[in-house]
Amino acid sequence: MLTILGPSSRFCDGFSRRNFLRIGALGMGGIALPNLLRAEAASGVRSGHKAVIMIYLPGGPPHQDTFDLKPDAPAEIRGEFKSISTSVPGFRVCEYLPLLAKVAHRYSVIRSISDAVDDHSDFMCQTGRRKGNQPPGGWPTFGACVSRVLGPADPGVPAFVGLQPRMKHPGYNDAKVGFAGVAHDAFRPSADAKSDMILNGITTERLADRRALLTSFDRFRREVDSSGLMSGLDGFNDQAFGMLTSSRLLDALNVEKESASLRARYGKGDDKIHGDAAPMLNEQFLVARRLVEAGARFVTVAYGFWDYHGNNFGNARNDLPLLDQALSALIEDLHDRGLDKDVSVVTWGEFGRSPTINKDGGRDHWPRASCAVVAGGGMKVGQVIGATDRLGGEPSERPVQFGEVFATLYRNLGVDVNQVTVPDLTGRPQFLVPDGCQPMKELVG
Numbered sequence: 383m384l385t386i387l388g389p390s391s392r393f394c395d396g397f398s399r400r401n402f403l404r405i406g407a408l409g410m411g412g413i414a415l416p417n418l419l420r421a422e423a424a425s426g427v428r429s430g431h432k433a434v435i436m437i438y439l440p441g442g443p444p445h446q447d448t449f450d451l452k453p454d455a456p457a458e459i460r461g462e463f464k465s466i467s468t469s470v471p472g473f474r475v476c477e478y479l480p481l482l483a484k485v486a487h488r489y490s491v492i493r494s495i496s497d498a499v500d501d502h503s504d505f506m507c508q509t510g511r512r513k514g515n516q517p518p519g520g521w522p523t524f525g526a527c528v529s530r531v532l533g534p535a536d537p538g539v540p541a542f543v544g545l546q547p548r549m550k551h552p553g554y555n556d557a558k559v560g561f562a563g564v565a566h567d568a569f570r571p572s573a574d575a576k577s578d579m580i581l582n583g584i585t586t587e588r589l590a591d592r593r594a595l596l597t598s599f600d601r602f603r604r605e606v607d608s609s610g611l612m613s614g615l616d617g618f619n620d621q622a623f624g625m626l627t628s629s630r631l632l633d634a635l636n637v638e639k640e641s642a643s644l645r646a647r648y649g650k651g652d653d654k655i656h657g658d659a660a661p662m663l664n665e666q667f668l669v670a671r672r673l674v675e676a677g678a679r680f681v682t683v684a685y686g687f688w689d690y691h692g693n694n695f696g697n698a699r700n701d702l703p704l705l706d707q708a709l710s711a712l713i714e715d716l717h718d719r720g721l722d723k724d725v726s727v728v729t730w731g732e733f734g735r736s737p738t739i740n741k742d743g744g745r746d747h748w749p750r751a752s753c754a755v756v757a758g759g760g761m762k763v764g765q766v767i768g769a770t771d772r773l774g775g776e777p778s779e780r781p782v783q784f785g786e787v788f789a790t791l792y793r794n795l796g797v798d799v800n801q802v803t804v805p806d807l808t809g810r811p812q813f814l815v816p817d818g819c820q821p822m823k824e825l826v827g
Contacts, residue, residue, distance in 0.1 A: 431535040432724050432759070432795045433674035434528070436682045437667070437709065438507050438546065439731035440554040440659035441689030444745050445753040446737065446774040447698050448476050449491045459737050459773050462695045470764045478702035481710035482755075487764040488713050488722070489757035490825065494768025494777035497784060498733035498749035501553065502689070507732055508557035508682070510788035510815055518807035519561025524788060525680040526562035527814055530804055531797060536677030538630040543673050544568030545666045546684030550658035554684065561806040568682070571635060634676035637668050644668070648711040651704050657687035662701065664708040671715055674725050679795070688731055692742035713757045726759030726794045728787060737773040751777055754787060759794035761825040785819030793821040 446452055451465045451474065465474035468486035475483050482489075498506060505513055508523040522530070525542035534541045549555055559567040637645060651664030662685055670681040685705065690697050709729060716722045734752030735745035751770045757763060768780035789799045792814055799819070803811035 434680050434726045434791050435670045437729040438504055438684045439688050440684055441687050442731040442733040443688040444735035449753050450493045450774055452774050455773055458739050473766055479706045481706045485710050485713055489755050490763050490765045492754045492767045492782050494780050494782050495752045496777045496781035498752055500747050500749045503553040503556040505556045506784050510785040517812055522560030522562035523557045525568055526559040526566040527804055528680045529566035530562045531802055532679055539677035540569035541679040542568045543678045543681045544570045546682055547660055549660055554659055630676055634672040637665050649707045659687035660684040662686045662704045667708045667712045690744045692744040694744045716758050722758045723760040726791055727757040730754035737775045767824045785816040786822050789815045789819045790821040790825050793826055
């Protein structure tokens, strides 16, 4: 966060210039301001502003107690929850998801994600790949690739915004910008307080001088960096300073501009941090919608703590109604605003949970089967893709890879995964998804 002390003149939208200039981001230890975005033309990329919102559920939610209940399984498998009907005939969900049940015709559920790993990490949810055998620089996040390939849709709004906090368990923030380059890392308005920097005595009138100074710093850091990750940072100054001279980003972050009724529809959630992950801030779903509407191409939200090794059903009784309210509100809000063809939503965790309930009343890690909820993006909705066996332990129909979901999201953004590549630090072109992964025909035809 960059704070520039300037005069307290006000924009016509009611924000003071002094307050707005706090939005500027300083990455890499608080020095390089333009760590955001560079537009780069690439073959296979269609123009236009499409966007993706990813809701990451750290810890791995129990698929058998949410969207893949097994009412005919033995008691030690099926658990305590009952299923309820939805707006899609034959599709049933947990009784603690009544709002999502009402809007089931607006999303699809993938019940057979099959290639997770037993690792409390956001890596596969953010990259679509496993950690092993990474090219020089490391696999980049989806958001970093989107920023690298498509660049910003609006000069005052970063292409990639990360609303997730720095979580206590470092694995939940494992995924990095990789070989896409630091200029394409997420803008994080919720970053640690230590990243805030006050430039005492620097007024808006002296911003041009500060720009020249930062350009010099960036050039110096690029020259001394041996990894190649910082190459070209001085080319990103224009957008960084564009953000400092526009109120568009700050406006998007201000949910008070929404009606009281809509904010009540999303709800507040729970601001307490449970376990070692994230609070359940429902308003972040609304902020995500406002950000993509303002021009962001990819926004991530981390929501809750779903590692239910004990008291699975007590925890779920508390958490599921909050997720139910926030996610159903987001899906309906996008539809009501005519954004359902342009904005894709994916909600998932790093793996599923074990079929058998353990001695502590919990479910343990289970990477062999998990589920995801997808909506918007012009995708085919109101369906269930894939299935698991009667115990919820193995895919029995249509195993799905994380990379297939990512290929679908890229397609929704207008990016052809068979054409577009990003070079790693050796200059070797790398495709955006693992070999063989294509957009899911069930979702896009």
